[in-house]
Amino acid sequence: MLKGKSLVNIDDVASEDFFRIFDLASEYKKRLSVGEYVKELEGKIMSTLFFEPSTRTRLSFESAMHRLGGNVISVSEAKSSSASKGETIADTIRMASSYSDIVVMRHPMEGAARLASEFSSVPVINGGDGSGQHPTQTLLDLFTIWEKFGRIDNLDVSLVGDLKYGRTVHSLVRALSRFDNTVNLISPEILQMPDHVISGMKQARRIKRIENLDDVLTKSDVFYVTRIQKERFVDLNDYAKVIGSYSFDMETVSKMKKNSIIMHPLPRVDEINPEVDMDPRAYYFREASNGVFVRMAIISMILGVR
Amino acid sequence: MLKGKSLVNIDDVASEDFFRIFDLASEYKKRLSVGEYVKELEGKIMSTLFFEPSTRTRLSFESAMHRLGGNVISVSEAKSSSASKGETIADTIRMASSYSDIVVMRHPMEGAARLASEFSSVPVINGGDGSGQHPTQTLLDLFTIWEKFGRIDNLDVSLVGDLKYGRTVHSLVRALSRFDNTVNLISPEILQMPDHVISGMKQARRIKRIENLDDVLTKSDVFYVTRIQKERFVDLNDYAKVIGSYSFDMETVSKMKKNSIIMHPLPRVDEINPEVDMDPRAYYFREASNGVFVRMAIISMILGVR
Amino acid sequence: MLKGKSLVNIDDVASEDFFRIFDLASEYKKRLSVGEYVKELEGKIMSTLFFEPSTRTRLSFESAMHRLGGNVISVSEAKSSSASKGETIADTIRMASSYSDIVVMRHPMEGAARLASEFSSVPVINGGDGSGQHPTQTLLDLFTIWEKFGRIDNLDVSLVGDLKYGRTVHSLVRALSRFDNTVNLISPEILQMPDHVISGMKQARRIKRIENLDDVLTKSDVFYVTRIQKERFVDLNDYAKVIGSYSFDMETVSKMKKNSIIMHPLPRVDEINPEVDMDPRAYYFREASNGVFVRMAIISMILGVR
Numbered sequence: 001m002l003k004g005k006s007l008v009n010i011d012d013v014a015s016e017d018f019f020r021i022f023d024l025a026s027e028y029k030k031r032l033s034v035g036e037y038v039k040e041l042e043g044k045i046m047s048t049l050f051f052e053p054s055t056r057t058r059l060s061f062e063s064a065m066h067r068l069g070g071n072v073i074s075v076s077e078a079k080s081s082s083a084s085k086g087e088t089i090a091d092t093i094r095m096a097s098s099y100s101d102i103v104v105m106r107h108p109m110e111g112a113a114r115l116a117s118e119f120s121s122v123p124v125i126n127g128g129d130g131s132g133q134h135p136t137q138t139l140l141d142l143f144t145i146w147e148k149f150g151r152i153d154n155l156d157v158s159l160v161g162d163l164k165y166g167r168t169v170h171s172l173v174r175a176l177s178r179f180d181n182t183v184n185l186i187s188p189e190i191l192q193m194p195d196h197v198i199s200g201m202k203q204a205r206r207i208k209r210i211e212n213l214d215d216v217l218t219k220s221d222v223f224y225v226t227r228i229q230k231e232r233f234v235d236l237n238d239y240a241k242v243i244g245s246y247s248f249d250m251e252t253v254s255k256m257k258k259n260s261i262i263m264h265p266l267p268r269v270d271e272i273n274p275e276v277d278m279d280p281r282a283y284y285f286r287e288a289s290n291g292v293f294v295r296m297a298i299i300s301m302i303l304g305v306r
Numbered sequence: 307m308l309k310g311k312s313l314v315n316i317d318d319v320a321s322e323d324f325f326r327i328f329d330l331a332s333e334y335k336k337r338l339s340v341g342e343y344v345k346e347l348e349g350k351i352m353s354t355l356f357f358e359p360s361t362r363t364r365l366s367f368e369s370a371m372h373r374l375g376g377n378v379i380s381v382s383e384a385k386s387s388s389a390s391k392g393e394t395i396a397d398t399i400r401m402a403s404s405y406s407d408i409v410v411m412r413h414p415m416e417g418a419a420r421l422a423s424e425f426s427s428v429p430v431i432n433g434g435d436g437s438g439q440h441p442t443q444t445l446l447d448l449f450t451i452w453e454k455f456g457r458i459d460n461l462d463v464s465l466v467g468d469l470k471y472g473r474t475v476h477s478l479v480r481a482l483s484r485f486d487n488t489v490n491l492i493s494p495e496i497l498q499m500p501d502h503v504i505s506g507m508k509q510a511r512r513i514k515r516i517e518n519l520d521d522v523l524t525k526s527d528v529f530y531v532t533r534i535q536k537e538r539f540v541d542l543n544d545y546a547k548v549i550g551s552y553s554f555d556m557e558t559v560s561k562m563k564k565n566s567i568i569m570h571p572l573p574r575v576d577e578i579n580p581e582v583d584m585d586p587r588a589y590y591f592r593e594a595s596n597g598v599f600v601r602m603a604i605i606s607m608i609l610g611v612r
Numbered sequence: 613m614l615k616g617k618s619l620v621n622i623d624d625v626a627s628e629d630f631f632r633i634f635d636l637a638s639e640y641k642k643r644l645s646v647g648e649y650v651k652e653l654e655g656k657i658m659s660t661l662f663f664e665p666s667t668r669t670r671l672s673f674e675s676a677m678h679r680l681g682g683n684v685i686s687v688s689e690a691k692s693s694s695a696s697k698g699e700t701i702a703d704t705i706r707m708a709s710s711y712s713d714i715v716v717m718r719h720p721m722e723g724a725a726r727l728a729s730e731f732s733s734v735p736v737i738n739g740g741d742g743s744g745q746h747p748t749q750t751l752l753d754l755f756t757i758w759e760k761f762g763r764i765d766n767l768d769v770s771l772v773g774d775l776k777y778g779r780t781v782h783s784l785v786r787a788l789s790r791f792d793n794t795v796n797l798i799s800p801e802i803l804q805m806p807d808h809v810i811s812g813m814k815q816a817r818r819i820k821r822i823e824n825l826d827d828v829l830t831k832s833d834v835f836y837v838t839r840i841q842k843e844r845f846v847d848l849n850d851y852a853k854v855i856g857s858y859s860f861d862m863e864t865v866s867k868m869k870k871n872s873i874i875m876h877p878l879p880r881v882d883e884i885n886p887e888v889d890m891d892p893r894a895y896y897f898r899e900a901s902n903g904v905f906v907r908m909a910i911i912s913m914i915l916g917v918r
């Protein structure tokens with residue numbers, strides 16, 4: 001049960017709660033699609049406390065809160081906050097939590113959300129903490145897979161691109177490994193998934209490093225592509241080479257199964273060619289818009305109206 | 307009909323829609339003036355996506371949305387947006403549109419709003435795109451004239467100041483020229499209205515460049531004054547001279563007709579002396595506040611509740 | 613009566629209004645604590661116009677407005693406002709006031725709020741103007757004392773720390789001195805309360821400069837501690853010494869009366885050791901959260917629904 005609890009780490013969410021969230025997100029999606037106004041959180045206030053900018057995540061949460069009839073107070077930039085006067089995270093979160101019923105926090109430092117949850121008088125949702133966790137992203141990713149395939153087990157999932165710094169794939173691989181899934185890791189040498197992320201997992205034997213994208217192209221159900229940041233490369237020629245072998249265009253996509261999908265946490269830069277957008281296997285925009293329904297579900301479950 | 311459509315360019319708005327907008331704006335203005343709460347867009351969300359700051363325009367739209375009972379999610383500064391991670395306008399607008407029912411976008415680049423409207427899943431209102439269009443400003447200008455004179459034809463209108471870079475006057479002159487109006491262009495040599503703006507207009511013969519403000523002061527019905535930006539001048543002495551001959555003080559105003567009005571898109575700097583503010587012909591603050599009612603009308607017509 | 617009036621200076625608020633505000637804040641606090649949604653300002657809009665950042669004050673006001681069912685439009689940073697185009701405060705406030713029913717303004721310049729109130733078409737609440745006034749802070753401070761002791765007279769109050777630049781203590785000492793209170797001023801030499809603040813007060817004889825904190829520690833009812841800013845000191849050794857003698861830790865607190873309280877306008881830095889937070893005399897977080905209820909009361913009284 002999520003009621004009254006903070007959501008800091010996807011590992012803390014019980015698997016049965018995954019499906020409760022999916023069901024509720026699905027219900028909200030249907031009701032919104034017919035123009036219904038889901039007014040379950042009237043009078044409630046969410047604080048969005050962003051110590052680093054993330055427009056996509058912030059707007060998605062704020063949209064979710066408004067769709068539920070609630071209101072939002074927002075700090076979109078750390079520098080305009082009391083933090084710049086030397087205030088600790090503990091004191092800042094005490095402030096935000098005394099002004100609202102739920103807090104969404106994003107912070108550049110790993111562990112910041114856990115710390116915040118300990119000092120907050122209301123539940124805290126981790127909206128991303130450094131290279132740490134971003135649990136609602138993982139839940140919307142899983143929901144998108146569940147919506148497409150009707151399940152989140154017995155799937156072949158390929159994670160492609162930056163598996164070292166890409167926070168979302170770390171959480172995703174852990175969540176997928178709770179169930180019977182095959183996970184392929186496809187990345188350039190210098191952007192491989194760190195061992196500590198996968199070691200000790202129940203299903204670790206079904207997680208494999210794969211050399212070439214071509215080796216899985218015809219068999220995976222899900223391709224989860226991540227942004228490869230130019231800044232990671234000292235030599236821009238290396239970047240160009242990597243982008244060349246790990247990006248998706250229509251030639252790549254044409255080899256994929258008819259019933260497979262491409263996902264991406266967005267923003268994308270060169271990893272997916274815009275020509276792919278019109279293909280029915282392009283699922284990244286749907287994935288992004290699912291964020292609102294999944295967050296609606298999480299918020300209303302935490303606030304105990306569901 | 308505006309229903310379900312984007313509003314990018316004033317030239318795309320049919321003249322009969324001008325009057326539908328005026329009537330509805332007028333109705334809203336009356337209802338708000340007696341303290342009524344017009345709750346026609348409850349549960350709806352507007353995204354305001356501002357890639358360059360414009361507090362006045364953003365607040366006016368947000369006020370309009372709230373007055374209609376709707377909610378707002380807002381990005382007031384480009385730099386805190388995904389754009390800084392290399393995301394295209396197409397992808398950014400896809401995001402914003404999947405979180406809301408209508409998007410207001412302002413962008414420094416001409417044509418950005420048109421591009422956005424092609425990728426958005428919901429209607430886009432152009433809140434100003436570079437030196438391009440700012441159609442809701444034109445509509446609120448026209449509404450203010452209509453409210454005063456009961457018509458937007460058979461008027462003598464003088465546009466004064468920066469007619470070269472002043473985006474609002476380009477749209478205004480095109481809109482006024484759909485009807486039987488006389489338009490006088492009064493500006494310093496270096497800030498003249500470009501030929502391409504007026505060439506090919508139906509009523510072009512009634513648009514005249516006038517040397518001196520004095521030549522029209524006693525006969526115009528409307529003086530539309532624009533801000534002359536210091537930055538346009540290499541030599542600040544030139545700026546001082548220009549401001550001297552194109553600005554309005556009580557001496558200027560005293561020569562105007564009793565029934566004439568002064569408008570200005572604001573912010574003003576030195577073009578209109580604050581001593582003029584109390585004169586009944588000073589219409590620029592009323593013009594600004596009309597922005598809320600006109601935008602309410604536009605939003606509710608686009609969202610199809612009117 | 614506050615109805616329809618601006619709130620610029622605490623000195624303009626009648627003492628009987630203090631108690632009206634306390635009673636209403638108290639009522640709102642009770643109703644919110646049982647989960648009631650106080651929907652008294654539906655359809656109303658507040659503008660928050662912050663020319664300098666103050667997350668705490670802004671969020672507290674915005675939370676208060678939302679708790680009352682109203683909406684908010686917000687400018688959190690001056691630089692993104694028309695002010696940067698050379699617009700005067702008079703014109704900016706005319707804009708904001710034409711978009712909303714009440715304006716909260718914060719400005720780095722003393723007197724800015726008074727000026728704004730003269731040009732605004734709706735009531736203005738001063739959210740802090742430079743080294744001038746911050747009346748809602750004073751009211752929430754007084755409310756916190758009233759809530760604890762049931763009165764705001766016949767108390768022994770010690771103001772500790774930066775009494776020179778600390779705006780909140782200037783207003784507080786003036787307000788406390790309307791009633792029979794003893795006020796002790798305890799600060800380093802260079803941060804003493806300026807004479808002009810206390811001269812001419814009715815109860816000036818009961819305001820005393822005290823050398824050592826120890827002299828009042830066992831007798832005061834209220835310790836109001838303020839942040840000492842490093843930037844005030846040329847020599848950082850001086851700062852270290854000062855912080856040493858004016859800060860509160862458990863050793864200090866253990867000498868205080870059982871029924872006394874410590875307040876602080878927050879953010880705190882080194883003035884109060886976090887170990888004090890758990891002591892029942894630590895009242896600064898309660899003080900901060902009281903800000904919402906007191907501001908709710910002020911807003912609804914000004915807007916005339918109470």
